[in-house]
Amino acid sequence: MRNTKTLVAGIAGVSMLLLAGCSQGGTGSTSTTTPAAAPAASTTPVAAAPAPFDKPGVKVAIVQQSGQGDYFQQYLNGTKKQAAALGIDLSVFDAQGDNATQATQLDQAIASGVAGIIVRHGFPDTLCPGVNKALKQGIKVVIYDVEIQKCAPDAVQTQQSxxxxxxxxxxxxxxxxxxxxxxxxxxxxxxxxxxxxxxxxxxxxxxxxxxxxxxxxxxxxxxxxxxxxxxxxxxxxxxxxxxxxxxxxxxxxxxxxxxxxxxxxxxxxxxxxxxxxxxxxxxxxxxxxxxxxxxxTDPNAIGAAVMRTLALNMAGTVAKGATAEFPPILITQDFLRTKKIRNMVDLRAAEPSLNISDISSANWIPAVTF
CATH class of the missing domain: 3.40.50.2300 (Response regulator)
Structure with a gap:
């Protein structure tokens, strides 16, 4: 039931190896994406999902500091696509770069009855109280790119290398x-x-x-x-x-x-x-x-990988305080021009290492590709 195939899993506190990048901005309002709203997964799971994913409609939130800019928009797309593949009911909170608003939205996410939360970017001083509050209430929390280990050591940390x-x-x-x-x-x-x-x-x-x-x-x-x-x-x-x-x-x-x-x-x-x-x-x-x-890195793939990390955490296969780090690649102007790469579709075809669907995965998770 919990036979994972994570390449380097954060089980028992061991660091996990994944992939990531950085960008910004958003809409201020809270929106909900139902499982049907995003594209279907490209990989069919081969095993029955453990609780709580043995039933559809698991509530999860992403609380992001800002959603504006190419990177953050792609990241959220990957998050939504993987959430849909898992049958997750995903709520999106976007603070539009306002730290106080992000702290308030984190409290709102906790109060909404979610079982898991991704906190994406922001500052420890404004986020740690809410993160620890969520953890105390039994909500699984995965952090992306916030140095929060000292004040919230039980949260799972994900970041780019x-x-x-x-x-x-x-x-x-x-x-x-x-x-x-x-x-x-x-x-x-x-x-x-x-x-x-x-x-x-x-x-x-x-x-x-x-x-x-x-x-x-x-x-x-x-x-x-x-x-x-x-x-x-x-x-x-x-x-x-x-x-x-x-x-x-x-x-x-x-x-x-x-x-x-x-x-x-x-x-x-x-x-x-x-x-x-x-x-x-x-x-x-x-x-x-x-x-x-x-x-x-491919921010779509990162958003999906962080969502899978949260799913594994919620299923009980990731230890408290585990860390996942995502390695990048070098992309030069000469490479793009020589390969006639004009967009992300071309780049993914030329650099398959950007697709990390087999990282932070399990045989019950329908991993998505882009």
């Missing part, structure tokens, strides 16, 4: 521009995945003897729009940078926009980012695009 994501891209940056160069940095402190990437960035700055001329950026419900003028101002003050690292695709988009506002720098600055979407692919492959490389 941000250190790997950063190192893949920065290794490519070293290859492309070399050591001892003037560089720029676009990031925001206080966001868990961006903080993890920041640690690696600082290691590379020291090791490669890069001279960081500026550090700018902001995280809002319109990150790309709000960050672009900040980067443009930084470029006007520091036109000699050879490369810029912007480790989140909304920040990368802001950087590209800023470079367009500084035409004198055309062809002189390379940009290195994170995450991938059809819109990102179009930006990377556009003529004269400075976006040279990105570290990424």
């Amino acid at each position: 941000d250190a790997k994501m950063a190192s893949l891209v920065l290794d490519q940056m070293v290859t492309d521009v070399g050591t001892g160069k003037d560089v720029g940095y676009v990031n925001v402190a206080g966001i868990a995945p961006l903080d993890r990437r920041d640690v690696v960035w600082n290691q590379y700055v020291s090791k490669e003897k890069w001279n960081q001329l500026f550090y700018t950026g902001t995280y809002t419900n319109s990150t790309a729009t709000d960050t672009a003028p900040m980067v443009s101002n930084a470029l006007r003050a520091n036109p000699g940078v050879a490369a810029i690292y912007a480790p989140y695709d909304e920040l990368t988009k802001a950087t590209l926009s800023a470079l367009e506002q500084n035409p004198d720098l055309k062809g002189k600055v390379k940009v290195y980012g994170a995450d991938i979407s059809t819109a990102d692919i179009e930006l990377m492959t556009a003529p004269d695009s400075p976006w040279a490389a990105t570290g990424a």
